[in-house]
Amino acid sequence: FPTIADVEADPVVRNAQLGHYTNFVNLMDMSALAIPAVWRRDGLPAGVTLIGPAGADHLLAEAGARLQQQLGGAAQADAIAATPLPFNESTIKVCVVGAHLAGQPLNWQLLEAGARRVAVTRTAxxxxxxxxAGTTPRKPGLARTEGDGAAIAVEVWEMPLRQFGGFVAAIPAPLGIGTVELADGSSVKGFICEPAGIAGATDITHHGGWVNYLHSLN
Known part of the structure; x- marks a missing residue:
């Protein structure tokens, strides 16, 4: 790569060369993080650029810290993982109860939308x-009741508000997004089920959550 003197001598050509592997990041609305690496044998400094989708700042920060640690830098990855970086845009919290939980088959839709998990909790x-019945992959339906209810295990994810509309549009009936009350008394947007969808469904409330129910099938 060019030295400062090289760039000063021919700035347009040298910057075009440097931008070959970076210009697309802005054009494609992606995020990137540059971190220092080991020095080259010729005495020049070197670095690594990590590139991810828009909104992946915290993921890149955690990955960059782990890479720096492997290269002999300070061990700070665990601290970054425990304290997520704030989003630099408007966000919305979404409560998920079934196939979108971490490790479940539709969780990729949240990750693709740039969401991150902020809480593992229960409903009121x-x-x-x-x-x-008849869903692929298997899905649960969460329904509020005025009678005999229970607290159900859920996760709360935070996603960029600009991704929320597309995420909701992909949700098939009889599921939808409504307002879910959590155990601490707060309310967030979350998955609920239309009354018609409950007809012919199996009540699994006694399992306390979707993952517990899936384990009971094994």
Missing amino acids: AHYRLYAL
Whole structure:
């Protein structure tokens, strides 16, 4: 790569060369993080640029810290992982209860939308959970009840607000997004089920959550 003197001598050509592997990041609305690496044998400094989708700042920060640690830098990856960087844009929190949970088959939709998990918690104690019939992959339906309900295990994810509309548009009936009350009394947007979808579904409330129900099938 060019020295400062090289760039000063021919700035347009040298910057075009340097931008070959970086210009697309801005054009494609991606995020990137440059970190120092080991020095080259000729005495010049070198670095690594990590590139990810828009909104992946915290993922890049954690990955960059782990890479720096492997290269002999300070061990700070765990601290970054425990304290997520704030989003630099408007966000919305979404409560998920089934196939979108971490490790489940539709979790990739949240990750693709740039979302990150901010809480593992439970709903308030007035919900019932159902295993819906004929869904692929298997999905549950969460329904609020005024009678005999229970607290259901859920996760809360935070995603950029600009991704929320597309995420909701991909949700098939009888599921939808409504307002879910959490155990601490707060309310967030989250997955709920239309009453018609519960017809023919299996009540699995006693399992306390979708993952527990799936384990019971093994």
